[in-house]
Amino acid sequence: xxxxxxxxxxWDTHVVHSIKDGPQVVYIDRHFIHEVTxxxxxxxxxxxxxxxxxxxKTIATADHNVPTKDQHLPIKDALSRHQVNTLINNCDEFGVxxxxxxxxxxxxxxxxxxxxxxxxxxxxxxxxxxxxxxHGAFGNIAFGIGTSxxxxxxxxxxxxQRKPKTMKIQVDGKLKQGVVSKDIILYVISQxxxxxxxxxxxxxxxxxxxxxxMEARMTICNMSIEMGARGGMIAPxxxxxxxxxxxxxxxxxxxxxxxxxxxxALKTDKDAVFDTEYHFNAVDIEPMxxxxxxxxxxxxxxxxxxxxxxxxxxxxxxxxxxMDLQGGGQLLGKKIDYVFIGSCTNSRIEDLRMVADLVKGxxxxxxxxxxxxxxxxxxxxxxxxxxxxxxxxxxxxxxxQPGCSACLGMNEDKVPTGKYxxxxxxxxFEGRQGPGARTMLASPLTAAAAAITGHITDVRKxxx
Amino acid sequence: xxxxxxLISTAVALSLxxxxxxxxxxxxxxxxxxxxxxxxxxxxxxxxxxxxEPNSDFILNQSEVGGEILVAGKNFGCGSSxxxxxxxxxxxxxxxxxxxxxxxxxxxxxxxxxxxxxxxSDEFLLKIFAxxxxxxxTQLEVDLENEQITIIQTRExxxxxxxxxxxxxxxxxxxxxxxxxxxxxEIEAFENTISI
Numbered sequence: 001x002x003x004x005x006x007x008x009x010x011w012d013t014h015v016v017h018s019i020k021d022g023p024q025v026v027y028i029d030r031h032f033i034h035e036v037t038x039x040x041x042x043x044x045x046x047x048x049x050x051x052x053x054x055x056x057k058t059i060a061t062a063d064h065n066v067p068t069k070d071q072h073l074p075i076k077d078a079l080s081r082h083q084v085n086t087l088i089n090n091c092d093e094f095g096v097x098x099x100x101x102x103x104x105x106x107x108x109x110x111x112x113x114x115x116x117x118x119x120x121x122x123x124x125x126x127x128x129x130x131x132x133x134x135h136g137a138f139g140n141i142a143f144g145i146g147t148s149x150x151x152x153x154x155x156x157x158x159x160x161q162r163k164p165k166t167m168k169i170q171v172d173g174k175l176k177q178g179v180v181s182k183d184i185i186l187y188v189i190s191q192x193x194x195x196x197x198x199x200x201x202x203x204x205x206x207x208x209x210x211x212x213x214m215e216a217r218m219t220i221c222n223m224s225i226e227m228g229a230r231g232g233m234i235a236p237x238x239x240x241x242x243x244x245x246x247x248x249x250x251x252x253x254x255x256x257x258x259x260x261x262x263x264x265a266l267k268t269d270k271d272a273v274f275d276t277e278y279h280f281n282a283v284d285i286e287p288m289x290x291x292x293x294x295x296x297x298x299x300x301x302x303x304x305x306x307x308x309x310x311x312x313x314x315x316x317x318x319x320x321x322x323m324d325l326q327g328g329g330q331l332l333g334k335k336i337d338y339v340f341i342g343s344c345t346n347s348r349i350e351d352l353r354m355v356a357d358l359v360k361g362x363x364x365x366x367x368x369x370x371x372x373x374x375x376x377x378x379x380x381x382x383x384x385x386x387x388x389x390x391x392x393x394x395x396x397x398x399x400x401q402p403g404c405s406a407c408l409g410m411n412e413d414k415v416p417t418g419k420y421x422x423x424x425x426x427x428x429f430e431g432r433q434g435p436g437a438r439t440m441l442a443s444p445l446t447a448a449a450a451a452i453t454g455h456i457t458d459v460r461k462x463x464x
Numbered sequence: 465x466x467x468x469x470x471l472i473s474t475a476v477a478l479s480l481x482x483x484x485x486x487x488x489x490x491x492x493x494x495x496x497x498x499x500x501x502x503x504x505x506x507x508x509x510x511x512x513x514x515x516x517e518p519n520s521d522f523i524l525n526q527s528e529v530g531g532e533i534l535v536a537g538k539n540f541g542c543g544s545s546x547x548x549x550x551x552x553x554x555x556x557x558x559x560x561x562x563x564x565x566x567x568x569x570x571x572x573x574x575x576x577x578x579x580x581x582x583x584x585s586d587e588f589l590l591k592i593f594a595x596x597x598x599x600x601x602t603q604l605e606v607d608l609e610n611e612q613i614t615i616i617q618t619r620e621x622x623x624x625x626x627x628x629x630x631x632x633x634x635x636x637x638x639x640x641x642x643x644x645x646x647x648x649x650e651i652e653a654f655e656n657t658i659s660i
Contacts, residue, residue: 016647016651016654017647017650019629019643021627022629022630023627023629023630023640025644025651027655027658029658036494036495037545037546039497039498040497040498040499040547043498044641048645050645054655064491064494077495079496080495082495082497083496083497086497128545128547129544129545130569144545144569145569145572146545146547146550146569146572146573146576147548147573148547148573148576148577148639148641149572149576149640151641152640152641152644155641155645156641156644156645156647156648156651157655158644158647158651160643160644161572162627164568194542195538195539195542195567198539198565198568228539228542228567230568294484294542314480315480315481315482315537318480408486408491408544409490409491409492410492410494410495417514427486427543427544429484429486429487429543430486430487430509431486431487431490431509432491435490435514436509436514
């Protein structure tokens with residue numbers, strides 16, 4: 001056999017059946033479900049009169065459509081309440097483990113999988129959510145699926161998929177002060193565009209990636225989908241093993257030793273060939289911010305928004321019109337209204353610590369509404385134990401309860417029409433954070449800096 | 465799933481690139497627990513103004529334009545994996561979406577619902593947009609058997625690729641899940657060999 005990529009190794013060992021000139025039946029090791037993309041799948045099972053193929057491999061939580069205040073009370077919105085109750089009833093009827101509202105493990109699906117040790121190297125993982133790519137940070141194949149595919153996995157523990165092509169993205173060197181993993185991925189997407197990865201599965205590598213913590217790696221893999229890639233992965237190493245060890249559902253005893261030996265072998269072979277490769281230098285990356293209405297429309301914080309030619313680029317023209325920004329102008333100093341720190345991209349304890357360190361002893365600008373949504377009950381608990389909640393409250397930030405919240409504006413957490421929000425989430429699409437909302441994606445550091453000054457700020461000027 | 469063989473129809477042209485699934489169906493309309501009715505909110509925030517009045521500039525609100533084919537700029541369906549986007553397009557009445565490039569998850573979701581994504585060259589896409597601009601009654605023929613799309617008025621045509629298995633599914637109205645359920649024994653045998 002020839003040299004193989006890590007992706008090929010994992011994929012090939014999960015193929016149950018190949019259709020000639022067609023897709024392959026791929027076995028799924030872990031399936032996460034939530035309230036929004038699962039009800040129609042369960043309805044499909046009921047219609048067919050079949051059960052869940054293997055209940056031990058599916059884990060449910062409620063995150064997309066839950067309130068982030070007063071979670072102990074019944075959900076006010078009738079449709080949302082019905083959707084969350086439907087998940088509860090389906091999990092009960094089909095025997096699926098649910099970490100619902102009020103459970104100490106509840107949280108954003110891509111935060112809880114890793115923090116509970118459910119997400120492990122070498123696995124295939126799916127969820128009816130495009131940011132399932134997050135889990136790839138542990139050296140596994142994780143990708144988002146549609147509801148029909150959720151039904152496939154519930155019914156057979158498999159999905160029918162065509163094998164994607166492979167892409168290597170190597171980032172070498174040392175990150176400059178004030179530049180964090182969110183900036184790396186926003187930079188990469190700005191270079192290869194929002195569709196540059198479509199049809200591919202990405203492996204991130206290089207010294208800049210290897211130096212990152214697991215939480216920082218998750219932020220990178222999380223946004224693989226924003227360049228069109230089905231998923232992103234990072235080969236597991238000591239950082240990965242150290243993170244997993246001792247977590248609730250991590251292997252232990254002799255099982256740990258056996259798994260660890262297997263995980264250590266999960267690497268791309270030296271001579272393996274990728275279909276496409278990109279190389280970037282960490283020193284070229286500044287704190288990033290987006291100016292437009294897709295995540296590829298990003299610039300370094302000191303750079304200018306691209307000048308536009310309305311006849312040759314109607315999409316950019318439409319984007320700047322929506323954002324009410326001038327082509328050719330700078331964003332530094334631009335007044336903002338909201339700061340949202342949260343989402344499956346940046347709501348983990350390290351993100352909250354990063355924000356707390358920056359805002360400690362400072363006050364947010366009066367006109368800014370600053371909201372922090374922890375990714376899970378466990379993150380929330382940890383933040384309280386470390387006194388982060390007190391620091392944030394002292395700086396005028398509102399720490400709310402776990403959920404997807406204003407990342408997608410499905411619950412009542414929305415940014416009003418025409419208002420600017422510096423957001424640590426993953427999408428700046430039109431109306432994503434509420435009808436007419438204007439989103440600028442950035443790192444937790446850059447978002448926290450904007451909350452303090454009240455305008456787009458180069459966070460490096462606030463660091464010593 | 466309904467069978468698809470051939471379609472001749474006028475088309476609705478949406479000449480924007482990178483149309484994401486949040487535009488196709490915004491998240492606040494994803495609270496339903498059934499597959500039906502999403503067409504009412506297809507392209508909601510482009511189709512309606514802030515006061516819920518129809519936006520007369522938007523293509524779906526122009527009464528002289530219509531058809532069962534949606535033609536859009538490249539990278540259609542990017543972003544969120546919500547299958548509700550495919551349901552909304554189909555529920556509204558479209559049977560085919562044409563673009564020069566589709567996002568992966570959207571493409572799968574469309575195929576799983578009998579909505580045919582036809583991927584053509586950038587050049588042919590421009591020809592279709594130009595033909596519709598000249599005459600919004602321009603008809604397109606989408607022939608799945610021969611994997612060919614034709615602009616009826618100009619007789620220009622181009623072939624498109626579709627995976628033979630997916631083609632069979634569309635022609636016969638056969639779901640992936642039917643296929644997978646037929647493989648359950650093989651899957652059980654596989655499951656017994658793994659340790660994760």
